[in-house]
Amino acid sequence: MKKLVLFDGNSLAYRAFFALPLLNNDKGVYTNAVYGFAMMLTNVMKKEQPTHVMVAFDAGKTTFRHAQYQDYKGGRSKTPSELGEQFPFIKELLEAYQVKHYQLPNYEADDIIGTLAQQAERDGFDEVLIITGDRDLTQLASDKITVNITKKGITEVEANTPASLREKYDLTPQQIIDLKGLMGDSSDNIPGVKGVGEKTALKLLHQYDTVENVLAHIDDVSGKKLKENLTTYREDAIMSKALVTIKVDTPIEITLDEIAYSGYEPNDVIPTLRELGFKALLEKELGDQPEAKKEPLATLVVETVSDIPVEQLTTGMAVYAETKTDNYLASACLGWSFYNGETVYYMSHEAVLASIAVTQFLTDASLSKKSI
Incomplete structure (x- = not known):
């Protein structure tokens, strides 16, 4: 059985940072995001036993989406320095666990994940699991791809499949893009259509299926103000849909074969855990080691x-x-x-x-x- 697990690195690091109190090791280095990330990683790996695994990161603040909309993600506050300094340690930890990580200039982690997930599906993988805190990735859900969204803390997740999205929204995964196109997304500063929230967007999509079809039937939409807003902000709706669409054909230079996973050597992980001061994880690794042969004590x-x-x-x-x-x-x-x-x-x-x-x-x- 071939199973691919893809982690959304930036999203999970943020989740861990804000879910846990600020922690630091004996050298004064902040470690709460690293610790939370390590707990998520080890729990998922133990439960899922993947044959392939990778963590995708954003390469920088500017992507091809900024060329489409200069204010994309413009409302976001600056990454706290206490979190920013932890990313190198997260990557060091991944390398100790023999987990590949990857980023691509001008693209987001979502695009890397989308590209690899669909590649795996085409290549006949039995299962693809995405771990993220970003609901935009639910558009990737399929019969073989499940999108797990982190909920509370660092352990509870919500599995999103085509069936669960149908039950929750009465939409297909592809229509999640249209939903965001109409209602926008304040966390990414995506405008959508002014005055249209989730309830109105769902009602429109249940009637007309897509953003384009909604805009083609403005005259049939009930409500004077809604008609005005759809007319005035039609270009924003089209642009917003494009912004939330995950690219699944990014020019990645890493292959599925390169992210095959065969486990890690505890002796490679233990020094890193010691350096970070992660006693619980360290005890777990040391507990997995064969007990050293005890030599009889000499009499002096x-x-x-x-x-x-x-x-x-x-x-x-x-x-x-x-x-x-x-x-x-x-x-x-x-x-x-x-x-x-x-x-x-x-x-x-x-x-x-x-x-x-x-x-x-x-x-x-x-x-x-x-x-x-």
Whole structure:
């Protein structure tokens, strides 16, 4: 069975960032979006067991849609710096998990996802699953493509299929484009037709199917003000439909074969999780590791002495200084331990200072010591 899972990187990062309180690791790096993203990724991968997987990102703020409408997404506030600095760590985490990520200049993540999803469908994949927080992608739903929209927090999702869209809106997935064309989308600063909300847009589409057919039957539409608005803002409706239409023929340079997934090595992930300070995920990975073979503990003989024979003070000897506090640079020294591979010798600090052989050994730079 061939199953492709496609993640909408930017959308999910935003969702994770605003769903979780600001977190940071011990270096002061913000990590809440990375953590939320990691939880979504690992949960989906474990549940779905895909044969192919990829995360798509937006390449920048300007796309081909800005050439159609300069104010596209113009109302959006600037990405918080606390979120922006987390994207490199999200990508680092993906690489540790052996998950491919991709972006394409002048296009959005939606377009990359749409292109790959339909390619997979044409190539005979059994199932394609899209994970996103953007309802525009529901236009891609088909018998083989399911669009999961994040709802609350970072774990709950709503599965969108042709059947569920028919039940909810009495529309086909293709008509989601017409719905947005008529009612617009304030989050992307897409105007639509002034005065037309979801209820009116649905009523029009149930009668006339498409934006173009609605505009062709303006004279048949009931309501004077609605007729006026459809006439005045007809070009906005056509433009809005074009803006929300996901391109499924983008010139991507990554193939389905390149995003085949065969799992990851926990040893590749563990250092990244440690660096980010993700204890729960780290414990999960460490728990999956085979238990290290435990060697029996050796019995050591400890001798408390006032001096050590010079022939026992050999290069490579292990030396441990016991101090009153952890700050060994400023703390008083209580005693010293010396280990030659067979016996541990313990001397008080006063005894060490009184021993010519031991002080010469400690200060002789030509004799290597192992500090412990």
